[in-house]
Amino acid sequence: xxxxxxxxxxxxxxxxxxxxxxxxxxxxxxxxxxxxxxxxxxxxxxxxxxxxxxxxxxxxxxxxxxxxxxxxxxxxxxxxxxxxxxxxxxxxxxxxxxxxxxxxxxxxxxxxxxxxxxxxxxxxxxxxxxxxxxxxxxxxxxxxxxxxxxxxxxxxxxxxxxxxxxxxxxxxxxxxxxxxxxxxxxxxxxxxxxxxxxxxxxxxxxxxxxxxxxxxxxxxxxxxxxxxxxxxxxxxxxxxxxxxxxxxxxxxxxxxxxxxxxxxxxxxxxxxxxxxxxxxxxxxxxxxxxxxxxxxxxxxxxxxxxxxxxxxxxxxxxxxxxxxxxxxxxxxxxxxxxxxxxxxxxxxxxxxxxxxxxxxxxxxxxxxxxxxxxxxxxxxxxxxxxxxxxxxxxxxxxxxxxxxxxxxxxxxxxxxxxxxxxxxxxxxxxxxxxxxxxxxxxxxxxxxxxxxxxxxxx
Numbered sequence: 472x473x474x475x476x477x478x479x480x481x482x483x484x485x486x487x488x489x490x491x492x493x494x495x496x497x498x499x500x501x502x503x504x505x506x507x508x509x510x511x512x513x514x515x516x517x518x519x520x521x522x523x524x525x526x527x528x529x530x531x532x533x534x535x536x537x538x539x540x541x542x543x544x545x546x547x548x549x550x551x552x553x554x555x556x557x558x559x560x561x562x563x564x565x566x567x568x569x570x571x572x573x574x575x576x577x578x579x580x581x582x583x584x585x586x587x588x589x590x591x592x593x594x595x596x597x598x599x600x601x602x603x604x605x606x607x608x609x610x611x612x613x614x615x616x617x618x619x620x621x622x623x624x625x626x627x628x629x630x631x632x633x634x635x636x637x638x639x640x641x642x643x644x645x646x647x648x649x650x651x652x653x654x655x656x657x658x659x660x661x662x663x664x665x666x667x668x669x670x671x672x673x674x675x676x677x678x679x680x681x682x683x684x685x686x687x688x689x690x691x692x693x694x695x696x697x698x699x700x701x702x703x704x705x706x707x708x709x710x711x712x713x714x715x716x717x718x719x720x721x722x723x724x725x726x727x728x729x730x731x732x733x734x735x736x737x738x739x740x741x742x743x744x745x746x747x748x749x750x751x752x753x754x755x756x757x758x759x760x761x762x763x764x765x766x767x768x769x770x771x772x773x774x775x776x777x778x779x780x781x782x783x784x785x786x787x788x789x790x791x792x793x794x795x796x797x798x799x800x801x802x803x804x805x806x807x808x809x810x811x812x813x814x815x816x817x818x819x820x821x822x823x824x825x826x827x828x829x830x831x832x833x834x835x836x837x838x839x840x841x842x843x844x845x846x847x848x849x850x851x852x853x854x855x856x857x858x859x860x861x862x863x864x865x866x867x868x869x870x871x872x873x874x875x876x877x878x879x880x881x882x883x884x885x886x887x888x889x890x891x892x893x894x895x896x897x898x899x900x901x902x903x904x905x906x907x908x909x910x911x912x913x914x915x916x917x918x919x920x921x922x923x924x925x926x927x928x929x
Contacts, residue, residue, distance in 0.1 A: 475511055475553075478521045483512040483559070494556055495548050497541040498798070500807060501887050505928070507534070507548035514559045516633060516641060516672040523670060524639035526553055532919050533637070535666040537608030538580060540601045542798070542809055543885030545612065545665050549919060549928065555670060557607050563587045564673070571678040572630065572647040577607025577671050593678045596622035596713075599881065600795040607671050613663030615881035617794070620706075620844030621713040622679070624881065626662040633673030634661060637912050647675055660907070665883050666918040668911040682753040684760040685713075687787025689734060689780040690771055691744035695719070698746045699820035701774040702843050705750070706816075708770055710763050714751035715844030716794065722840040722851075723747050725800040730793035734786060740778050748776075748843070749790065797840060801851035804838075807860060808852040808887075812871040813880030816846040822874065826850065826867055833863035847880035868895060886921045893925065 475484045485491065486509040494510045496502055508531065513519045526533045532552030539546055548554050561578035568591055575584060581595070582602040588594050599609065599616035608614070610632070615624040622628075631645035645651065645658035661668055692698045698717050705715060718726070727734065750767065754760045768779050782790060798809060814822045823839065826848075830837045835854035841847055850867075854860040868878055868891040878884065884892045893901065905923055908915075920928050 472509065474525060475509060475522070478525065479511055479513050479518050483514075485510040493539065494536065494554060497539045497544065497546040499542055499544040499547070499885065499887055500802065500809060501544060503544065503547050503886070505548045505550050507550065507552045507554050510554040510556055512556050512559045516635065519555065519635045519670055519672050520639040520641055522553070522555060523635050523637055526916060527637050527639065527914070530914065530916070532916050533670070534918055535607070535611065535670055537577060537605030537611070538603050540604040541608060541612060541885065542811075542882045543612075543879070543887045545883055545885035545918070545921060547886055547921070557605065560672065566591060566593070566678075567647065568593070570647055571680075573676045573678055574647075575606050575674050575676065577605060577610070577674060579606050580604060581606070581609070588678065589681070592681050594681045595628065595676055596679050597625050597628055598795075600798070606674050606676070610662055610671050610674055611664065611666045612883035613881065615842070615845075615847065617714045617716050617791070617842055619842055619847070619881075620715045621711055626659055628677045629658060629662050629674060630677050631675035632658050632661055632671055634669035635672055636669050637914070637916050641672075642669075645675065663883070665885065665922050667908060667922055667924070668917065670917075682755060684755065684757050685751060685753040685787075686760055686764055687782045687790060688750040688752065688764070688767060689736070689782055689790070690748040690750065691736065691740055691777045692746055692748070692775065693743055693777060695746045695823055696820050697775045698748055699823070699843060701748065701771065701776070702816060702819070704770055704774055705767070706844060708766065710752060710767055712750050712844065713753045714749060714791065715842070716749040716840065717843040718747050718749065718794070718840040719838060720745060720747075721838035722797060725804065725838070726790075726793040726797055729796070729800045730789060732786065732789055732793060734780065734782065734790070736778070736780060743777055749794065751787070751791065794840070801838070804851070805853050805855075806851040807854060808864065809882070810850040810852060810864075810867065811847060811880045811882045812850075812868065812876055812878065813845070813847045814871055814874055814876035816844070818874045818876070819843055819846055819848060822848060822871060822876070825870055829863060829866050829870070833859055833866075835860055835863050842880075845880075846876070864891070884922050889921055889925070892922070
């Protein structure tokens with residue numbers, strides 16, 4: 472401990488009973504009680520580098536931790552290892568108003584960055600649903616969110632990184648440029664690698680202008696097929712919604728009751744509705760927004776919407792905020808798994824129909840929502856019997872991959888989905904990924920026992 476304290480300072484190394492329980496898990500529904508040797512809180516890249524050299528020299532596993540908002544067990548400590556907590560590396564280092572880039576440390580949260588950018592008329596447009604999430608964590612999981620249909624996911628906005636390798640070497644990748652065709656793209660290799668390749672100590676982000684005019688549109692449909700069949704015409708219309716989200720009636724009831732929201736929808740409409748679309752339009756001018764709302768209304772009439780509700784300015788943001796907190800409603804309701812399978816947008820209806828049939832066949836209850844604009848389906852699975860739930864998940868993940876999808880669209884693999892990921896991935900692809908891992912981390916010390924690493928924890 473003295474060597475670690477000499478690197479980062481005595482007050483920034485927690486061990487034994489002094490460790491904060493909140494630093495020893497993320498928000499995975501599968502909690503694993505594992506205590507590391509120590510939790511270390513560096514403040515500079517040099518300190519991270521020296522901690523990495525210490526860990527490498529002593530064969531200590533290293534787990535990177537941001538805000539702990541992940542949902543897949545990616546920040547679970549390793550017994551006898553180190554947790555490198557980046558909470559104190561939380562400075563917005565630079566904002567360039569002309570090039571529209573920001574340089575931030577990994578512990579900066581989405582909320583902190585937004586507070587800096589708002590007065591400049593800029594924003595970082597990736598919102599994965601939790602504003603307390605850190606940028607470092609977003610980079611490691613390639614976080615997405617409801618706005619991905621228009622703005623993409625984290626990797627579309629990360630243009631450069633500063634990294635610390637496990638031997639303490641510091642390397643920079645990319646930079647504040649719009650494009651580059653200069654060698655392998657190491658920046659994008661690290662984005663989504665879940666902390667298994669390097670420790671992220673600085674991030675250069677592409678920003679976008681803030682749009683001053685927006686409207687939230689709530690659209691009930693009689694069937695789930697009608698919801699998903701409406702998506703392609705909306706995307707093809709050129710209206711470019713920033714949010715295109717579906718919720719089944721269970722998810723809608725959960726978020727509105729949990730937030731105390733009364734949306735003023737007539738009872739005869741709610742009784743006929745099986746699912747809803749939430750659509751958010753954003754534009755530069757009020758005139759353009761009004762024209763887009765009118766065009767959207769006409770389109771929705773043509774695709775069989777029961778009604779089209781333009782929510783009041785006060786209700787729209789509250790509905791979006793309530794949707795972003797659906798994980799907590801699902802957790803309170805007893806969900807044992809939160810699934811984030813992604814499938815081709817055109818296959819969402821088929822996937823949901825078959826998922827419902829599978830759930831009935833296995834005797835489990837599911838409730839759903841998702842970023843239907845990009846095919847990312849979220850299902851809450853409520854079933855206490857591990858064997859029954861496991862059999863359902865085996866079939867569900869296999870079907871999702873079979874129709875061209877992937878096990879995780881945005882939450883990452885971590886520990887929770889490792890079994891499904893390894894069983895359903897192309898073996899050649901896995902071998903290539905393991906070869907890359909060996910180059911970056913030959914001793915397997917960075918974030919072990921998750922993603923590709925099946926070594927026993929003990």
